[in-house]
Amino acid sequence: MALSPVLGKLVSKRVVLASASPRRQEILTNVGLRFEVVPSWFKETLEKSSFAAPYEYAVETAKQKALEVANRMHVKHLRTPDIVIGADTIVSVDEQILEKPVDKQDAYRMLSRLSGKEHSVFTGVVIIHCSSKDNQLETEITDFYEETKVKFSDLSEELLWEYIHSGEPMDKAGGYGIQALGGMLVEYVHGDFLNVVGFPLNHFCKKLAELYYPPLKHTIQHIKHDSIPSVDTFESLSDGESESSSFKEHKGASKLDSPSGVIYNSENSSGVRTDSVIPLENQNGVSDNATKVPSKILDLMDGFRASKALFVASKLKIFDHLKKKSPQKAADIANEVGTSVCGTERLLDACAALGLLEKTPQGYRNTDSTNTYLASDGEFSLHGYIIHSNDHLWPLFTHLESAVKEGSRQNHRAFGKKTEDLFNDYYQSQEVKQRFMAAMHSIAHLTARDVATAFDLSEFKTACDLGGCTGALAHELMRIYPNMKVTVFDLPEAIANTSCFQPSEQCTAPVTFVSGDFFTDDLPEADLYILSRVLHDWPDEKIHVLLKKISTACKPGSALLVAESVLDEQKTHPPRVVLQSLSMTEGKQRSGSEYKQLLEKYGFTNTQIKITGNLLDAVLCFK
Numbered sequence: 001m002a003l004s005p006v007l008g009k010l011v012s013k014r015v016v017l018a019s020a021s022p023r024r025q026e027i028l029t030n031v032g033l034r035f036e037v038v039p040s041w042f043k044e045t046l047e048k049s050s051f052a053a054p055y056e057y058a059v060e061t062a063k064q065k066a067l068e069v070a071n072r073m074h075v076k077h078l079r080t081p082d083i084v085i086g087a088d089t090i091v092s093v094d095e096q097i098l099e100k101p102v103d104k105q106d107a108y109r110m111l112s113r114l115s116g117k118e119h120s121v122f123t124g125v126v127i128i129h130c131s132s133k134d135n136q137l138e139t140e141i142t143d144f145y146e147e148t149k150v151k152f153s154d155l156s157e158e159l160l161w162e163y164i165h166s167g168e169p170m171d172k173a174g175g176y177g178i179q180a181l182g183g184m185l186v187e188y189v190h191g192d193f194l195n196v197v198g199f200p201l202n203h204f205c206k207k208l209a210e211l212y213y214p215p216l217k218h219t220i221q222h223i224k225h226d227s228i229p230s231v232d233t234f235e236s237l238s239d240g241e242s243e244s245s246s247f248k249e250h251k252g253a254s255k256l257d258s259p260s261g262v263i264y265n266s267e268n269s270s271g272v273r274t275d276s277v278i279p280l281e282n283q284n285g286v287s288d289n290a291t292k293v294p295s296k297i298l299d300l301m302d303g304f305r306a307s308k309a310l311f312v313a314s315k316l317k318i319f320d321h322l323k324k325k326s327p328q329k330a331a332d333i334a335n336e337v338g339t340s341v342c343g344t345e346r347l348l349d350a351c352a353a354l355g356l357l358e359k360t361p362q363g364y365r366n367t368d369s370t371n372t373y374l375a376s377d378g379e380f381s382l383h384g385y386i387i388h389s390n391d392h393l394w395p396l397f398t399h400l401e402s403a404v405k406e407g408s409r410q411n412h413r414a415f416g417k418k419t420e421d422l423f424n425d426y427y428q429s430q431e432v433k434q435r436f437m438a439a440m441h442s443i444a445h446l447t448a449r450d451v452a453t454a455f456d457l458s459e460f461k462t463a464c465d466l467g468g469c470t471g472a473l474a475h476e477l478m479r480i481y482p483n484m485k486v487t488v489f490d491l492p493e494a495i496a497n498t499s500c501f502q503p504s505e506q507c508t509a510p511v512t513f514v515s516g517d518f519f520t521d522d523l524p525e526a527d528l529y530i531l532s533r534v535l536h537d538w539p540d541e542k543i544h545v546l547l548k549k550i551s552t553a554c555k556p557g558s559a560l561l562v563a564e565s566v567l568d569e570q571k572t573h574p575p576r577v578v579l580q581s582l583s584m585t586e587g588k589q590r591s592g593s594e595y596k597q598l599l600e601k602y603g604f605t606n607t608q609i610k611i612t613g614n615l616l617d618a619v620l621c622f623k
């Protein structure tokens with residue numbers, strides 16, 4: 001955790017987030033914090049008028065939420081957490097506190113009050129350090145709040161209602177989600193954006209730094225606390241705390257801090273820290289040398305568990321079931337999918353721990369992004385690719401050691417088949433063919449818009465997507481460039497199976513599907529040829545045949561659009577793409593300059609590369 005080593009202090013602790021908010025879970029997960037989600041049952045019913053300032057209300061509500069969870073876990077579940085984090089976000093406008101709307105009318109009242117004005121968003125945050133003494137819960141409470149000012153544009157009635165009908169306002173303070181559609185209502189934001197979304201991460205890290213690394217006597221003038229301390233600052237503040245500097249002593253001999261059970265040589269005679277640390281075990285039997293825990297390595301070690309949990313939940317269609325009906329208890333889901341209750345509960349908890357599900361007292365439910373990306377009918381569903389990853393890539397990767405030793409793909413070990421021709425495998429059985437096409441469709445659909453808009457392609461009247469499979473990119477091109485006619489050219493086995501991937505609402509002229517083999521057959525005529533996720537799969541000899549054919553088919557002024565993940569020049573980034581290489585196809589991933597060189601060899605010039613930030617980048621070159 002180089003960016004914020006202070007989070008490393010929490011690695012060996014049982015951290016609980018007392019919040020059902022998927023945004024808070026996502027913000028904290030994104031920075032690598034490991035925690036359990038236990039949503040609070042505290043009802044947000046404190047008397048607002050009894051608070052002198054709105055932030056006091058937010059802080060007190062956050063405190064009550066977190067305390068309720070700490071007490072419940074201690075008493076009911078006999079599992080005292082080390083740290084409970086609670087938060088509450090409110091909007092304050094015209095001296096009124098706005099929370100989540102209770103219905104659409106309430107959302108309307110809130111949003112019309114915010115229209116054209118500046119308002120404040122306060123998030124109160126509470127960090128409770130817990131311990132158990134003589135079976136009594138002892139707590140050490142730290143709280144703070146963050147204010148962000150947000151100004152809305154004037155909102156027309158039509159826009160207001162359209163936004164309300166989108167459903168987005170309902171679980172959001174003030175009735176809007178700045179991170180999504182609600183962002184369109186916002187003229188400016190002054191302050192921490194994540195505070196508006198529900199969790200002031202920057203202030204939280206500073207608070208942890210204050211708690212765990214209070215200034216040392218002799219170095220106090222060097223330590224700045226107005227920003228997240230730099231790595232250097234943290235290094236100069238190791239776990240060895242002088243008498244005034246440990247959280248324990250700083251907080252009045254509390255038993256809560258990590259240095260409990262750790263003996264330090266704090267300062268030598270010249271006041272310089274010696275940093276020699278002798279870790280002992282704390283009460284939980286965990287040696288508390290948290291700054292030394294290599295959390296990135298631990299995450300990598302656990303990565304396979306997380307992937308497999310996602311794959312299995314997808315395969316069992318758990319996200320589909322929860323999209324149709326939620327919340328649902330583990331037993332109901334187990335009943336529907338035909339699995340054991342205990343196994344299902346563990347899987348659901350794992351998904352909740354990974355931020356894929358929300359766990360509430362009423363049961364489990366999908367997060368917004370799970371509905372979008374993991375449900376098989378989600379708008380940008382990755383379901384197909386996940387199933388392909390489970391059924392095809394996972395078995396291949398279990399033979400990675402042999403693959404590295406032999407330098408070749410491991411189809412024979414994983415599937416008992418030879419790797420003569422990659423695509424023969426895919427198209428042999430109907431089931432495998434459908435799975436492969438669904439996987440390709442997932443990625444093509446998710447990336448289509450970014451690839452299609454990476455360059456202005458409006459000058460091209462005809463395009464031919466070679467190996468365009470289900471036509472996901474072709475449809476998007478025709479939607480964005482209504483004057484463009486797009487043909488998909490792919491193997492007959494693929495073309496015969498495209499019907500179930502066509503959009504339900506056809507708002508463009510139909511895509512033309514033509515069957516053929518781009519290595520051996522004549523290519524359809526076009527002003528723009530497209531090769532999306534093709535080049536990285538084939539060996540140089542095959543690429544030579546293909547690019548030569550395209551180059552010959554291109555008239556002057558025609559172009560070739562290549563959609564691939566482009567590596568940086570060192571070929572170590574993005575890691576996802578570097579890892580793909582380990583599948584050991586006969587092809588390879590390339591850097592920008594390698595694509596440029598390759599294309600120039602076949603007479604293409606003026607190569608432009610656009611890194612889209614999506615799974616595929618775009619390379620455009622002209623004949």
Ligand SMILES: O=c1[nH]cc([C@@H]2O[C@H](COP(=O)(O)OP(=O)(O)OP(=O)(O)O)[C@@H](O)[C@H]2O)c(=O)[nH]1
Pocket residue numbers: 018019020021022023024039040044065087088089090100171172173176177178179182196197198199
């Ligand atoms: O722009 C945005 N503003 C606010 C939000 C989300 O709104 C809610 C605020 O509600 P609250 O603080 O009460 O938290 P809950 O969701 O009810 O979860 P708890 O279990 O912690 O009470 C919060 O989810 C923000 O993320 C937003 O998304 N965008």
